[in-house]
Amino acid sequence: MEFEYYHNNDGDQFRYIQLPTILLEHEYFSGLSLESIVLYSMMRNRISLSFKNDWVDENSRVYIYFTLEEVMKKLRCKSQKAVKLMAELDVDKGIGLIERKKQGLGKPAVVYVKNFMSIFKNQDYGKTEVQSSENQNSGALKNRSPDCGKSKSNYIDIRKPDVRKNDMRSNTSLFGLFENVLLTQEDYEELSRTIVEDLDGLIDRLSAYMTSTGKTYKNHKATLISWYLQDEKKYKKKSTVLSYDDYDKGEHL
Structure with a gap:
């Protein structure tokens, strides 16, 4: 070979x-x-x-x-x-x-x-x-x-790494199934406040996707937020059951 x-x-x-x-x-x-x-x-x-x-x-x-x-x-x-x-x-x-x-x-x-x-x-x-x-x-x-x-x-x-440019990222840690998702502790804490449900699951998805496809991303924190917002959008489109706040009282009552 x-x-x-x-x-x-x-x-x-x-x-x-x-x-x-x-x-x-x-x-x-x-x-x-x-x-x-x-x-x-x-x-x-x-x-x-x-x-x-x-x-x-x-x-x-x-x-x-x-x-x-x-x-x-x-x-x-x-x-x-x-x-x-x-x-x-x-x-x-x-x-x-x-x-x-x-x-x-x-x-x-x-x-x-x-x-x-x-x-x-x-x-x-x-x-x-x-x-x-x-x-x-x-x-x-x-x-x-x-x-x-x-x-x-x-x-x-x-x-x-250029110390002058990456000094603020020196505390970066590796996350995900394949330990290839780069986040600082501050990044992870901010994400956990935004992505309340199954943040680790989303990180694992990104980790597996990058490993299987060979894709790379400049900012893993931004990518995770983007994926989360896309998932929310898809979920809302699929959902046919509307909550009370989803209704316009003028049209439905």
Whole structure:
């Protein structure tokens, strides 16, 4: 079987794991295996859902559930490898990016996912990284082969968020059956006031529709409201039973 080429933005229709590149590039995390970094990124993806489900302890710390069986299934490995990967991340045996707390017999352990950026207290960290990268690139440009062409300046990852433009959307969470509906907590609260009946059902419909058709929408909140208003309009057209307020007293009484 041969895979097809991409000819448009079809790649945007799927779910992705947000994998921070600093975990691959910074020397502090150099002892981590690639599999453990992927596992940590999977765990980070669950934080927003946990917050939505109010999985927060008495100290306001968000926690997730991620069993050993899930590690084996998602990373396609055996139990021994799964235990090793968890240990790499664990606060007791590894780098300390996760902390596990047992709940008792028959219950899955609670997993606290730690913030990987919290160890960098220097506010200029980002600037120094960029400056260092620029210095390295300027030296590399002198010695690059003709095959490089202009790819360095033209190959820009358009999926990378512009902090200046998206600062207000930084608290976006993933909703729906396929976790591809983007809403902030404020969006969800506003929608729940507008769409009183079965908001989650409507979100699941949008999620499944985008996954099955490959369609994308610029604003998922606006799309949900539009769908809701269309549904209301269709329902009113189909309904043949009029309420008291629907009647014009002058004509019917």
